[in-house]
Amino acid sequence: MSLPAGYTVRPMRQEDAALIAERSGVYTAALLGFPKHSPEDVANYLRDPGIDLATDAWVVLGPDGDFAGSATAVPITGGTHLNLDILSENPAVLSWLLDQVEHRAAEVARHEVVVRVGVIRQDDRLAAVVAARGFAVGTSTHRMRISFDGPIPPPAVPEGVVVRRGAPDEASRRAAHGVLMEAFADQPGTLPRPFEDWAASRESRSTFDWSQVTVVEVDGRAVGMTECNHNFVSTDNCGYVGRLGVIPSARGRGLAKFLLQNAFAVDAAAGRTGTILHVDAGNPTPAVALYTNAGMHPDLTSDIWTRTVRNDRTWSSSTPPHRLFPA
Structure with a gap:
């Protein structure tokens, strides 16, 4: 057309x-x-x-x-x-x-x-x-939010867990990326990019710096992480949790709850009035329940409509692709 x-x-x-x-x-x-x-x-x-x-x-x-x-x-x-x-x-x-x-x-x-x-x-x-x-609806995403009416006490660190705040060098950034790759392996549409692309994308963002990454370790291995940013500071005065992940073998130890509560405490200490994140309603982990039980509520829901396009599709000569530049 x-x-x-x-x-x-x-x-x-x-x-x-x-x-x-x-x-x-x-x-x-x-x-x-x-x-x-x-x-x-x-x-x-x-x-x-x-x-x-x-x-x-x-x-x-x-x-x-x-x-x-x-x-x-x-x-x-x-x-x-x-x-x-x-x-x-x-x-x-x-x-x-x-x-x-x-x-x-x-x-x-x-x-x-x-x-x-x-x-x-x-x-x-x-x-x-x-x-x-x-297109047909494949899943839905909720924008979850919690509002603060005062200081949020930092959560107690679970027994046997070491908390690393910030990712100042390549080794710490690769550890955080490795957690994401393993944590989201069962959600192929949400896998992070390869490390070099992922790191470059973070470097390009005006609302992010590497101090906003938190990694938790068990027995010397990185098993969970959060990646936060300031995307919603100017509009909502809220912190934003861009990613929260725990590898499957470390789940059930309260690490996700700790990381979430830690993000709340960091945001409250910075003078934010809340924290925002997005979650897939079809997430195979109990993520929605985690956020709801922590006091978050959805303030926006988007349905994710999908359609599969194949590269052998034959296009009608009456509707050629519009090219912005010569092929």
Whole structure:
């Protein structure tokens, strides 16, 4: 399909971060009562070394030159999955952007790629568009939050556990990454990137530094970790737990509870009024119960719609892929 008459497209640029954050904030606040993303979160995403803005991101402009929509389609987990973020109030623009995403998915797929898009549960417009394109809900994610009304005492360290605060060198960073790889091995769509890519992505973020990593060890081996950042400080004055993982052989010892309570205490001591994290409702570990029992509650739920695209797909000559640059 083509864009509506008078609409144009260009590649996304890093300097678009403020515009996209503003438009996304208006759109999501109308649905939720608050913006889903902070400006820092959007800027970090666009500067991440894992995204190629020339091939994986689009900005659509209306006849008056004003913003009409955007999308990013970022391959992850070695190209087996492609994460889509899409924004427009115009269903025709949404459909056109989905065309570009599916063409891009077919290009990057070795055999097939799972395209995933998170849709706020209140967003009936986007849900209808992706459903009409053959997407189906695979799982849901909750944004969990806890608010503080005073200091949070640091939790007692479990017996036999050594706590390492910060990851100042490559050895400590590799230990933290190794925990993530083992902890999320049964969730292939959420595996972290290879170490070098993972570390580079963290270095690119304005809201993160390596002092925000905490690793717990048992018998000299790293078995659990948290990776926190300041993504929601400017908008919510909340800390954010980007990752929390414990390897399977070390579960059942209270390490996840310790790491979570430790994050609360660190945030409260820094003057934050709460802590936020995201969790997959289909997580095979009892993560949702852990967070709920700790006093967290969901303030946003997104359904994760998925569709499998194969690289042997035959495209109609009437709908050629739109290329931002010559092939």
